[in-house]
Amino acid sequence: MSQSTSTAVAAPLLRRWNSRSWAAAAGYIVLYVLCDWLSYVQPVLKLGITPWNPQAGLTLIFLLIVGPQWLGCTAIASLLAELWVRDASPASPLVLAASVWIAVGYGALAALLRRWQLDRSIRTSTAAAKLAGACLGGTIVIAVGYVVLFVANGVLPREHALRALPKLLIGDLTGVLTLTPLMVNTRPWGAALALMREHRWRLLVQLAVLVLSVWIIFGMPVTVQLRFFYLAFVPVIWISLRWGLPGGLLATLIIQIGLIVAVQGETPSPPLLDLQFLMLTLSLTALLLGAAVTERADVLQRVAMREAEQRALLTMSPDGVLVIDARGLVHMANPAALELFGAGSGLPPAASLREWLPELSLQEPAGRETLQGRRVDGERFPADIAWARLDTPAANAGFLVTVRDATDRLRAEEQARERDAGVARAMRFAVAGELASALAHELNQPITALVSYLRASDILAAPFGRGNERLKATLGKAAQEAMRASEVLRRLRDFYRSGTLKREPVHLPTLCGSVAMAFQDRLRRSNASLVTHMGGPLPMPEADAMQLEIVLHNLLANAVEAVSHSSKPWRRIELHVYGDAREVFLRIEDCGPGVAPELAGRLFEPFVTNKPDGMGLGLAISRSFIRASGGELTFAPSSRLGGACFIVRIPTREPSEPLR
Numbered sequence: 001m002s003q004s005t006s007t008a009v010a011a012p013l014l015r016r017w018n019s020r021s022w023a024a025a026a027g028y029i030v031l032y033v034l035c036d037w038l039s040y041v042q043p044v045l046k047l048g049i050t051p052w053n054p055q056a057g058l059t060l061i062f063l064l065i066v067g068p069q070w071l072g073c074t075a076i077a078s079l080l081a082e083l084w085v086r087d088a089s090p091a092s093p094l095v096l097a098a099s100v101w102i103a104v105g106y107g108a109l110a111a112l113l114r115r116w117q118l119d120r121s122i123r124t125s126t127a128a129a130k131l132a133g134a135c136l137g138g139t140i141v142i143a144v145g146y147v148v149l150f151v152a153n154g155v156l157p158r159e160h161a162l163r164a165l166p167k168l169l170i171g172d173l174t175g176v177l178t179l180t181p182l183m184v185n186t187r188p189w190g191a192a193l194a195l196m197r198e199h200r201w202r203l204l205v206q207l208a209v210l211v212l213s214v215w216i217i218f219g220m221p222v223t224v225q226l227r228f229f230y231l232a233f234v235p236v237i238w239i240s241l242r243w244g245l246p247g248g249l250l251a252t253l254i255i256q257i258g259l260i261v262a263v264q265g266e267t268p269s270p271p272l273l274d275l276q277f278l279m280l281t282l283s284l285t286a287l288l289l290g291a292a293v294t295e296r297a298d299v300l301q302r303v304a305m306r307e308a309e310q311r312a313l314l315t316m317s318p319d320g321v322l323v324i325d326a327r328g329l330v331h332m333a334n335p336a337a338l339e340l341f342g343a344g345s346g347l348p349p350a351a352s353l354r355e356w357l358p359e360l361s362l363q364e365p366a367g368r369e370t371l372q373g374r375r376v377d378g379e380r381f382p383a384d385i386a387w388a389r390l391d392t393p394a395a396n397a398g399f400l401v402t403v404r405d406a407t408d409r410l411r412a413e414e415q416a417r418e419r420d421a422g423v424a425r426a427m428r429f430a431v432a433g434e435l436a437s438a439l440a441h442e443l444n445q446p447i448t449a450l451v452s453y454l455r456a457s458d459i460l461a462a463p464f465g466r467g468n469e470r471l472k473a474t475l476g477k478a479a480q481e482a483m484r485a486s487e488v489l490r491r492l493r494d495f496y497r498s499g500t501l502k503r504e505p506v507h508l509p510t511l512c513g514s515v516a517m518a519f520q521d522r523l524r525r526s527n528a529s530l531v532t533h534m535g536g537p538l539p540m541p542e543a544d545a546m547q548l549e550i551v552l553h554n555l556l557a558n559a560v561e562a563v564s565h566s567s568k569p570w571r572r573i574e575l576h577v578y579g580d581a582r583e584v585f586l587r588i589e590d591c592g593p594g595v596a597p598e599l600a601g602r603l604f605e606p607f608v609t610n611k612p613d614g615m616g617l618g619l620a621i622s623r624s625f626i627r628a629s630g631g632e633l634t635f636a637p638s639s640r641l642g643g644a645c646f647i648v649r650i651p652t653r654e655p656s657e658p659l660r
Contacts, residue, residue: 025073028062032077037085042272049164051276053171057179063110064119071107075099094153109138122181128291135176143169170276177283182249210235214258229278245290252286320403342375365389382406450482505540515552526564528571535578541650547625554618555588562592583651592643
């Protein structure tokens with residue numbers, strides 16, 4: 001924004017402020033002269049020295065509002081009062097000097113009060129004491145300087161100076177303490193009138209008591225008026241306690257006006273100076289007591305507001321909040337806590353923290369734990385708990401405890417751990433698959449070469465094998481097994497590369513017999529027996545025969561190894577094959593030591609094994625083969641033989657094939 005634009009915007013505001021300030025100055029001058037005229041009672045030698053000077057309080061109010069820089073208006077107002085009220089000579093340098101002295105003195109006092117920020121409100125006893133002290137010091141300086149000016153110029157005889165000084169001091173100080181704090185703490189007129197209408201009957205009663213007190217005091221003989229003046233303290237204290245600082249100061253102002261009226265009446269009364277000493281005491285009492293009451297009301301309002309905020313926060317808090325006293329009893333519980341502990345109807349009488357959080361021990365001043373909570377019906381739940389000792393003046397302070405149901409958090413953490421473990425297993429299984437595919441690719445050529453060499457050996461050994469049939473049979477079996485190994489590697493490579501299966505009808509008795517025949521030598525070495533049970537006519541499932549043979553071979557190998565470590569006098573493995581039109585089952589049971597409980601839940605995970613030299617991939621690969629065919633491989637402890645029991649379930653048709 002350019003400088004010319006800023007000036008154009010600020011100029012109307014400046015003119016508006018100046019017009020208001022000049023209007024306030026004009027009003028102040030008129031009120032000053034009027035107050036001086038009305039309070040010009042019992043003066044000293046027709047000077048501006050009287051026991052009651054409300055214009056002093058009016059001056060301080062004006063300078064606090066518009067600023068000490070307007071002290072020239074005070075000099076003008078004082079000069080006009082001297083001219084109009086006391087018929088002073090306009091050309092008198094003494095009158096001009098006295099007016100300037102009053103303006104400078106109250107300007108300095110106003111600057112000091114504004115620096116202490118006492119121009120806005122007096123709402124604490126400390127601020128009231130500072131105001132009283134500053135006004136006392138300021139009026140002493142102003143009064144002394146004013147009297148010295150008139151004594152030095154011979155207008156005020158020395159013998160009258162000691163009588164004039166306390167009269168001027170009491171008059172100025174009473175006027176300042178009665179009017180200035182009252183005007184500084186004035187409420188907006190709308191709010192004040194609404195409050196007065198709301199409590200009008202109480203105000204009328206208090207006003208009646210106040211007027212009655214003044215009437216009683218000045219209705220007494222002169223000799224006892226001063227003694228009974230202390231009756232005025234009763235309504236002033238009552239009003240101050242009820243309405244705070246504004247009410248107390250307004251009551252003293254009413255008494256002050258009544259006092260001036262009574263002194264000017266025909267009824268005899270004590271000297272005004274003596275009464276003003278008592279008025280000064282009454283004004284100080286109203287000021288300090290009213291400030292203390294106002295401060296207390298502000299503190300209570302802030303405390304009430306803070307309590308309301310805390311109640312709202314506790315009500316809206318999603319966590320349970322408990323306040324525990326020094327005896328361990330639940331002093332307060334928010335709605336979330338009542339719902340959490342199942343006490344929705346309200347806090348039970350004498351509810352104990354040990355009943356709701358039996359594991360919590362509040363030994364440290366603050367802390368956090370995850371413990372078991374107990375609801376009213378006895379149900380237990382995991383809870384995240386935080387507590388802190390309440391910082392109160394009491395010696396045995398209680399605690400603030402927050403409780404949150406940790407069930408969802410613990411479940412989420414467990415799911416995250418399972419998910420991470422699953423990802424890790426999948427990564428390891430993927431690596432194993434890549435490794436198996438690579439091995440199958442690399443071993444395929446050596447095994448193919450081995451088959452060629454075995455066939456060549458069979459041809460070369462033909463002339464020598466006529467007398468030894470076992471040599472020819474052995475070479476034939478070796479070539480057959482090598483071809484079978486080559487086919488297994490090829491199927492593995494195809495499965496791990498593309499996941500393709502060679503589905504074909506599988507004759508289970510033939511498959512099981514072939515696998516059982518291959519284990520005869522290992523069974524003899526382990527002194528174990530394999531019993532095969534074929535149940536009735538079996539359907540032929542659609543599956544990859546090679547993969548199913550690998551699975552059955554792996555399960556029987558595990559069973560043979562398990563029974564070889566058995567201490568039982570008999571070592572037995574059973575293979576049960578049974579089924580119906582929908583699916584067939586192969587159940588392999590052994591009498592070995594079984595599977596440890598800690599491994600039972602993770603038995604089919606990759607790289608999980610209890611064998612010192614095992615890789616933990618056999619069962620994982622077997623399950624992946626069976627699931628690829630639409631079946632399932634499960635484990636359960638064997639109830640008959642006491643070892644392990646593995647069950648292979650294979651559907652008799654592809655998953656997409658409808659039932660006939």
